[in-house]
Amino acid sequence: xxxxxxxxxxxxxxxxxxxxxxxxxxxxxxxxxxxxxxxxxxxxxxxxxxxxxxxxxxxxxxxxxxxxxxxxxxxxxxxxxxxxxxxxxxxxxxxxxxxxxxxxxxxxxxxxxxxxxxxxxxxxxxxxxxx
Numbered sequence: 001x002x003x004x005x006x007x008x009x010x011x012x013x014x015x016x017x018x019x020x021x022x023x024x025x026x027x028x029x030x031x032x033x034x035x036x037x038x039x040x041x042x043x044x045x046x047x048x049x050x051x052x053x054x055x056x057x058x059x060x061x062x063x064x065x066x067x068x069x070x071x072x073x074x075x076x077x078x079x080x081x082x083x084x085x086x087x088x089x090x091x092x093x094x095x096x097x098x099x100x101x102x103x104x105x106x107x108x109x110x111x112x113x114x115x116x117x118x119x120x121x122x123x124x125x126x127x128x129x130x131x
Contacts, residue, residue, distance in 0.1 A: 001041045003061045007033050020044045021067070022059040 004021045016033050018040035020026035028043040030036030051058050062070075 001044045003044055004067055005037060005040050007036050020047070022062050023047045 001020075003023060005018050006021065007016050007018045009015075010017045010029070013029060015029040015031060016036035018028045018030065018033075018036035020028075020040055020043070023044055026040070026044055026047045028036055028039035030039050048058055
């Protein structure tokens with residue numbers, strides 16, 4: 001078999017799962033990585049035979065370059081998604097906290113009265129240091 005395979009441990013199944021990258025739904029399992037890979041070879045052959053019998057298109061195996069490009073794109077997409085999630089989380093936190101902080105500081109540092117009109121007609125706030 002010339003198709004790339006990736007193998008992962010499945011805690012749910014307590015088995016290794018061998019995914020044949022280019023053949024959708026083509027997954028084999030095994031107690032060891034070697035057994036999962038050997039089973040993937042059998043399952044991939046069955047997948048191809050079934051596709052031929054049904055006159056369906058059989059995908060070509062991905063090249064190393066294809067896999068590296070796909071991995072790089074997935075990493076870029078994951079990094080961008082993470083960055084957006086962080087921005088949203090920080091924005092949500094600030095949106096919630098800033099008004100609370102302002103309300104808390106209002107009573108401690110600013111008088112709760114309207115700004116006074118200065119003799120020249122300019123408004124200013126009276127700040128009470130430490131009050």
